[in-house]
Amino acid sequence: MKYTSIVCGVTGSSHSQKAALEAAALAKQHNSRLTYVYAVDIAFLKAGIGGLSTSLAEGGLEHLGSHILDYAEQLAQPHGVAPKKIVRRGNVLEVLKQVLLEEKADLLVLGHEDRTFFEKTLFKGSVEDHVEELKKQTGAEVTVIR
Numbered sequence: 001m002k003y004t005s006i007v008c009g010v011t012g013s014s015h016s017q018k019a020a021l022e023a024a025a026l027a028k029q030h031n032s033r034l035t036y037v038y039a040v041d042i043a044f045l046k047a048g049i050g051g052l053s054t055s056l057a058e059g060g061l062e063h064l065g066s067h068i069l070d071y072a073e074q075l076a077q078p079h080g081v082a083p084k085k086i087v088r089r090g091n092v093l094e095v096l097k098q099v100l101l102e103e104k105a106d107l108l109v110l111g112h113e114d115r116t117f118f119e120k121t122l123f124k125g126s127v128e129d130h131v132e133e134l135k136k137q138t139g140a141e142v143t144v145i146r
Helices: 014-030 054-079 090-102 117-122 128-140
Strands: 005-009 033-040 084-089 107-111 141-145
Touching: 005 014, 005 054, 014 033, 014 054, 014 141, 033 090, 054 084, 054 141, 084 090, 084 128, 090 107, 090 128, 107 128
Parallel strands: 005 033, 005 107, 033 084, 107 141
Antiparallel strands: none
16 A cells, blocks of 8 residues: 555654654655654643643643654654654544544554553553554554554
């Protein structure tokens, strides 16, 4: 299959960096558009945030996300690919879905390391469950890089 638009979710983790590299290589191979996206999701903080304002936390994570996207862009440069970079506030899955639909993407590339039982409980299910939901809602293929 030929891809015309690839979206890659980035977090700054080593698995995310592998995914960013793979997405850049695929974008070069298929001569497709590449978009890196970083979701600012502070839902996990809202229960125990104390005196810290949520807008302050979101602002700090947006700033961090911009730096992470700049690093991902550097990873893409050797492939001759200039990615679009998006930082967006919201639930990670919703942000990915929105960007996939906006960019008319036919491929989503994600990095993933296996989660512990605690993480599966905290994040409500496995990555595979979420991947299937994204496929159904957007029609895009999803590749998970481990």
